[in-house]
Amino acid sequence: MELVTERLRLRMWRDxxxxxxxxxxxxxxxMRFIRDGSTRDRAQVTASFALLRQNWADRGYGLFAxxxxxxxxxxxxxxxxxxxxxxxxxxxxxxxxxxxxAHWGHGYATEAARAVMxxxxxxxxLDRIVSICHPDNHASxxxxxxxxxxxxxxxxxxxxxxAVDVTAITRQEYxxxxxxxxxxxxxxxxxxxxxxxxxxxxxPPADRC
Numbered sequence: 302m303e304l305v306t307e308r309l310r311l312r313m314w315r316d317x318x319x320x321x322x323x324x325x326x327x328x329x330x331x332m333r334f335i336r337d338g339s340t341r342d343r344a345q346v347t348a349s350f351a352l353l354r355q356n357w358a359d360r361g362y363g364l365f366a367x368x369x370x371x372x373x374x375x376x377x378x379x380x381x382x383x384x385x386x387x388x389x390x391x392x393x394x395x396x397x398x399x400x401x402x403a404h405w406g407h408g409y410a411t412e413a414a415r416a417v418m419x420x421x422x423x424x425x426x427l428d429r430i431v432s433i434c435h436p437d438n439h440a441s442x443x444x445x446x447x448x449x450x451x452x453x454x455x456x457x458x459x460x461x462x463x464a465v466d467v468t469a470i471t472r473q474e475y476x477x478x479x480x481x482x483x484x485x486x487x488x489x490x491x492x493x494x495x496x497x498x499x500x501x502x503x504x505p506p507a508d509r510c
Contacts, residue, residue, distance in 0.1 A: 302357075304365065304413075304416045304417070304420060305370070305416075306412050306413065306415075306416050307370075307412065308369065308370055308371075308409070308412060309367055309368065309369065309370060309376070309409060309412055309413050309416075310367070310368050310369075310370050310373075311365035311366070311367050311379060311380075311413055311416060311417065312365060312366050312368065313354075313357065313365075313366065314350070314353065314354050314366050315366070318350075318366050318375055319346070319347065319350050321375040321401075322346050322349075322350060322378075323343050323346045323347075324401070325377055325399060325401050326340060326341040326345075326346050327340050327341065327342070327346075328340070328401070328402060330402055331399065331400075331401065331402060334434065334435035334437065334438040334441070335399075336458075336460070336461055336463070337461040337463060353378075353382075356382060360383075361425065362380070362381050362382075362394075362420070362421070362425050363380055363381070363382055364378045364379070364380030364381075364382060364397075365378060365379055365380045365413070365417065366378055367379050367398075367400075367409070367413050376400050376401060376403075376404040376409055377398065377399045377400035377401055377404065378398065378399055379396075379397070379398040379410065379413035379414055379417050380396070380397070380398075380417055381394050381395065381396050381397075381417060381420075381421050381425070381427075381430065382394070382395060382397070383395070384431070384433060386458055386459075386460060387433060387456070387458060387459075387465070387467070388459065389456060390431060390453075390456075390467060393429070393431050394421065394425075394427055394429075394430055394431070395430070395431050395432055395433055396414055396417055396418060396421065396430050396431070396432050396448075397432060397433070398410045398413065398414055398441070398444070405440070410440075410441075410444045411444050411447050411448070414444060414448055415448065418430060418448060418470075418475065422472050422475050422476075427472065428471065428472050429469060429470070429471045429472065430450075430469065430470055430475075431450075431453065431467055431468065431469045432445045432448070432450055432467075432468050432469075433465050433466070433467050433468075434465060434466055435463065435464070435465060435466075436455065436464055436465070436466050442466065442468075445468045448470065449470050449474065449475065449478045450468035450469060450470045451468060451469060451470065451474075452466065452467075452468055453467040453468055453469045454466075454467050455467070
């Protein structure tokens with residue numbers, strides 16, 4: 302499975318992507334609004350790397366490795382997964398992103414997330430997509446607004462007691478905003494899709510922003 306936008310390629314994970322993920326999750330600024338704000342070491346990232354690849358096999362969707370079309374440089378990840386860390390909103394599928402600091406401010410998160418949202422509604426056939434962020438993460442909240450997502454609630458993550466804001470968009474809202482009943486894709490796709498509704502998660506998702 303691969304999605305291609307004007308500037309980005311969203312693809313499956315490769316073994317060599319691990320080093321970029323270790324660098325990403327060891328940056329305090331990147332991790333500032335993730336969970337309790339702690340960075341992660343190589344062992345933690347390696348464990349998550351195995352899980353995010355397995356999630357694709359288990360569910361038929363997950364987090365995409367996201368790279369620049371021209372250079373192939375990995376900028377981070379964007380994708381959809383089950384937010385097990387917030388049980389009160391389950392069953393749900395969340396769209397999220399995490400990009401390296403060098404790639405902030407270029408509109409990459411919005412560009413990639415639009416392609417992933419189309420994938421979620423058109424290929425995975427989700428009925429609703431949520432997104433979750435720290436209340437002070439204004440950059441991520443701005444992306445959610447540009448995606449057409451509306452505020453749903455403010456709540457607390459049980460694992461660390463921190464507050465998060467939840468936004469959401471339904472299939473009907475997405476189709477109305479797009480103006481074509483969800484038939485036109487916003488990004489070219491290659492590879493098989495799936496028509497499943499989201500199943501209950503059996504594995505913990507990658508950590509969210």
